[in-house]
Amino acid sequence: MARLELSGLSKTYGAVTTVRDVSLDVPDGEFLVLLGPSGCGKTTTLRMVAGFVDPSAGRVTLGGEDITHRPPWRRNTGMVFQNYALFPHMSVAENVAFGLEMRKVPKPEREQRALAALGLVRLSQYAARLPRQLSGGQQQRVALARALAIRPDVLLLDEPLSNLDAKLREEVRVEIRQLQKQLGLTAVMVTHDQEEALTMADRLVVMAEGAIRQVGSQQDLYERPADRFVAGFVGRSTFLQGRVAEPGVFQTEGGLRLACDPAARSGPAVMAVRPEAIHLHPGAEDNSLSGTVEFTSYLGPVLELHVRLSPTERVVLHMPNRGGTPAAGLGESVTIGWPRAAGMVFSEAA
């Protein structure tokens, strides 16, 4: 296991830049997740670490060694692919032993190590099968064992759960995370699924348009998003367009006056509010507004309400489900509110 460092990593195809100046420091044993919508450059970044994409600029250092332009077969990275990528003509055991064979490990040792790696994912009894005789979840666990068998310096996971159905996803997710901790692996995973990212990561990196938007813990991203994009991508938010009219006052385009952080820069801005921060029938909140319930949805643990505040503005709020009759029905007039600190203001001044 080793520390992975990316500095100023960029990739340009002709006039198109898919990754722009990405710098990251992944300490030994950390599980880092690159999160972003498709086309944000997260996969290209991962592929530059694996050596499948040659960086246009910047450096990749693994365990103190510069591997920026080293071909993939001479880097000690273990990759797990979205579509498993098992060798269809080889048995499960041969698949897992392949990396060891390439490393010229003598046959008895490599068989024993392959079996041990299969044991880690609890598939020893399937060693003689062909990949196509296994289920999707089992195939992905074989792929994981294959990547682990070579004792990689870093484990790279490219959307490893996307091809699995919901139940299996949960299972393999736990499996990957447990093994990563147990073996003290440095790991980088790419995903577009925020739930997956939030539940697995030690630390997250949100990317958009080829660049890093924010690096931080789950709590950092959720409670202190760096910009409007992160606020919208991680968790849900209602966005209110407007301007900071005077210190501590946010004026929406629809004419609402809301209390906000007095430190917010004046000028055009957008306010994001999390659905669970908005309360129905508030006591003495900083912002207290009246509106009409336009839509309700029963989500189980929470009830979702869409409340119209002005002809152009509507907020989404979640209230805990305490059972019994719902607190507000469709078309009902209600008062809602949220504390000043819950209104996250992002300046849009040029």
Place this chain on the structure above:
Amino acid sequence: MPRHLRRWALNGAAGLGLGFILLPLLLVMWLAFFRQEIPSFPPEGYSLKWFAEIPGNRAFTSGFLLSLQVSIAATAIGLLLAVPASMALVRSRLPLRGVLNTLLLLPLVVPGVVLGAAFYVGELELEMATEWPLLGSTIGLVIAHTLVVIPWAVRLITASLGTLNPTIEEAARNLGATPLTTFRRITLPAIRPGLVAGALFGFVTSFGNLEASLFLVGPGQTTLPIAILQYLAWKIDPTVAAVSLLQILVIGIAMLVTDRFVKLSQVV
């Protein structure tokens, strides 16, 4: 139309088509066993003597050997060229990929006679320019037959490559395999059905090729199909039918053997 009637009509049409294909083959096979020299119906009796004639006929034996040599060489060279060509067609983002694909299949479309004439002129020019006796040589034949093999090989190998998941090659490289090792250990085994089928079809087409060969054979050096044609110009005894039967057997056995390794119905 009632269901059973419709099924009868469908089966009948299929049977008719099959009969249409099989009739000449069956006729030739039957003819090979006629006793009389001039084929006429009904046969006067049956005999195996025409098969016994074959080994004594130098045109047939040497023709068979030459055809075998040329077809094997052309298939081997054709595959060597078709594999990298197919990889390029399937994998790279060549700007003229569609055009190249069509070009590689062109020998299937161009009439054999045109192809043969073109080769004749080409080889003639080359021979005059370099004084290398190409025309009428085995090499000259092999070159033309390679062209006959390539479209089949490319078609079947690209079909095979198309179903291959390219990330398994990435997985191999990630695990430490060099590009060459990846090709040998991962790509080649994965496209084996296409390779085998491509080789078989290329071989069969080359072995039976008459039109292109006609222009390129030298004096006293003919392929089996030409030997058959020449024999027919003078005689119509059942020896020709016997030779044809043997040829059908050779090809049929080749297909059966291939089918044991690769299910042909899956690739064609």
